[in-house]
Amino acid sequence: MKNTAIEVKFIAIGVSAGGFEVLNTLVTQLPADFSLPIAIVQHRSADSSGYLAEHLDISAKIKVKDVFDKEPISPGIVYLAPPDYHLLIERGFFFSLSRDDKVNFSRPSIDVLFESAADIYRQACLAIILTGKNHDGAMGLAKIVATGGTAIVQNPGSAQASEMPIAAIKKVPTASVYTLSQITAYLITLNKNQKK
Amino acid sequence: MELTEIAEIEIDTLLDAIRRRYDYDFSNYARSSLKRRINGLLIKEKLDMPYQLIPRILYDEEVFNRFLSELSVTVTELYREPEFFLNLVESIFPVLNTYPYFKIWHAGCATGEEAYSLAVLLKEAGLLSRAKIYATDYNNKSIDIAKQGIYSAENIKAGNKGYLKAGGKHSFSDYYTDHHGAIKFDDELKNSITFAYHNLVKDGVFGEMNLIICRNVFIYFDTELQNYVLNLFNESAISKGFLCLGNKETIRFSILKDKFDTLSEGNSIYRKKD
Ligand SMILES: C[S@@+](CC[C@H](N)C(=O)[O-])C[C@H]1O[C@@H](n2cnc3c(N)ncnc32)[C@H](O)[C@@H]1O
Numbered sequence: 177m178k179n180t181a182i183e184v185k186f187i188a189i190g191v192s193a194g195g196f197e198v199l200n201t202l203v204t205q206l207p208a209d210f211s212l213p214i215a216i217v218q219h220r221s222a223d224s225s226g227y228l229a230e231h232l233d234i235s236a237k238i239k240v241k242d243v244f245d246k247e248p249i250s251p252g253i254v255y256l257a258p259p260d261y262h263l264l265i266e267r268g269f270f271f272s273l274s275r276d277d278k279v280n281f282s283r284p285s286i287d288v289l290f291e292s293a294a295d296i297y298r299q300a301c302l303a304i305i306l307t308g309k310n311h312d313g314a315m316g317l318a319k320i321v322a323t324g325g326t327a328i329v330q331n332p333g334s335a336q337a338s339e340m341p342i343a344a345i346k347k348v349p350t351a352s353v354y355t356l357s358q359i360t361a362y363l364i365t366l367n368k369n370q371k372k
Numbered sequence: 373m374e375l376t377e378i379a380e381i382e383i384d385t386l387l388d389a390i391r392r393r394y395d396y397d398f399s400n401y402a403r404s405s406l407k408r409r410i411n412g413l414l415i416k417e418k419l420d421m422p423y424q425l426i427p428r429i430l431y432d433e434e435v436f437n438r439f440l441s442e443l444s445v446t447v448t449e450l451y452r453e454p455e456f457f458l459n460l461v462e463s464i465f466p467v468l469n470t471y472p473y474f475k476i477w478h479a480g481c482a483t484g485e486e487a488y489s490l491a492v493l494l495k496e497a498g499l500l501s502r503a504k505i506y507a508t509d510y511n512n513k514s515i516d517i518a519k520q521g522i523y524s525a526e527n528i529k530a531g532n533k534g535y536l537k538a539g540g541k542h543s544f545s546d547y548y549t550d551h552h553g554a555i556k557f558d559d560e561l562k563n564s565i566t567f568a569y570h571n572l573v574k575d576g577v578f579g580e581m582n583l584i585i586c587r588n589v590f591i592y593f594d595t596e597l598q599n600y601v602l603n604l605f606n607e608s609a610i611s612k613g614f615l616c617l618g619n620k621e622t623i624r625f626s627i628l629k630d631k632f633d634t635l636s637e638g639n640s641i642y643r644k645k646d
Contacts, residue, residue: 243620245618245620246402246590247625248625261620262405264404265404266404266594270625272405273620274408276408277447
């Protein structure tokens with residue numbers, strides 16, 4: 177694992193088809209003292225309710241919530257892009273939402289989150305692409321790497337849907353390719369190193 | 373200096389040029405989405421860098437108009453988030469009913485769907501004749517569409533569903549007539565709403581409002597501009613007047629949060645304190 181990981185200040189995750197299960201596994205394993213902010217774009221239908229955040233919040237040891245517009249980014253919270261809104265990062269470290277056109281047929285779009293996170297956090301940004309059936313996130317991941325950030329992609333062979341990881345790896349061949357349990361272990365180590 | 377920092381200077385310069393040339397101030401729009409939209413326009417104009425837009429916009433008003441349309445995304449629909457409208461009918465209408473006469477302001481009404489949606493419900497509640505409704509936007513093209521009151525048949529299909537979820541008691545089709553394959557809202561509804569230009573960034577208070585509805589506009593503003601506009605709403609609302617924002621917009625992070633009580637967190641409905 178890269179030792180630059182210690183500089184990470186923000187984690188962005190993009191996930192689509194099969195997301196509920198992987199998020200459930202990943203988020204519930206994060207320790208209560210997890211001290212980095214995590215923002216997640218999970219593709220979901222425009223009229224889905226706040227169920228995903230509520231469910232994860234109950235099962236996880238750390239707080240999970242849907243984002244409100246202009247919400248300040250706090251450490252140790254998992255933020256979900258609300259259905260039908262793009263999630264962006266603003267200068268001054270808070271979120272903003274937008275209902276602009278869909279990107280890659282998606283709103284929220286992973287590319288939108290990743291591109292704005294790259295702009296603000298630059299080398300301090302870690303971005304992760306998990307299971308999914310489309311190509312959203314690949315462009316954004318390329319931008320994360322171009323601005324000096326770290327890219328991780330779920331091993332397509334171990335992902336429920338492999339298209340999205342494959343597209344991401346194709347666009348960013350330098351990305352680290354890990355299984356879900358390796359990704360979880362990586363985040364936990366990252367958190368430990370954070371405190372030293 | 374890093375390239376991205378230089379790009380910020382370019383954008384600042386572009387916004388400054390627009391402000392001085394056309395008197396539209398975007399400097400306090402949420403920067404990240406603003407940048408995405410500027411990039412969208414660059415692609416359409418076949419340009420690479422924001423600075424290349426400066427001469428085009430300065431000398432060609434049409435390019436500026438395209439910039440304005442790009443910036444004032446007008447996605448809206450009839451009964452967008454019907455639970456919000458139901459909440460209004462159930463909790464706010466009874467209060468409006470205690471006034472002999474009241475004023476409603478839709479700020480950032482886009483192409484008018486939201487204002488017509490509410491007017492229909494007011495009519496059903498027997499309140500429309502007592503309401504003075506203003507619906508404003510800073511995009512004149514949208515205002516022109518709103519004034520027509522003509523919407524496509526697809527719009528209406530979704531609208532009908534929303535109308536029922538919002539507690540509509542009759543048939544939505546009672547309120548419009550066919551119009552060359554589209555539909556046209558009845559004159560009574562149309563005439564009950566005054567559509568007008570108003571720019572929240574620079575135009576002031578224009579009446580004492582019982583209910584202000586400004587949904588899905590704050591997301592385009594940074595916190596400073598949100599505070600400024602919230603102050604405008606505070607000054608425009610009567611004592612105990614209502615303020616409604618979009619479902620994911622909140623006054624919780626604002627310095628003016630103590631001026632209002634929260635009536636519904638989920639539907640972002642607030643009430644001005646005494
Ligand atoms: C997404 S639409 C919201 C329409 C409607 N309220 C709804 O929720 O469906 C946002 C509107 O805000 C308008 N807007 C943006 N900045 C504005 C300003 N400074 N003054 C007035 N209107 C503005 C745009 O022109 C656009 O029509």
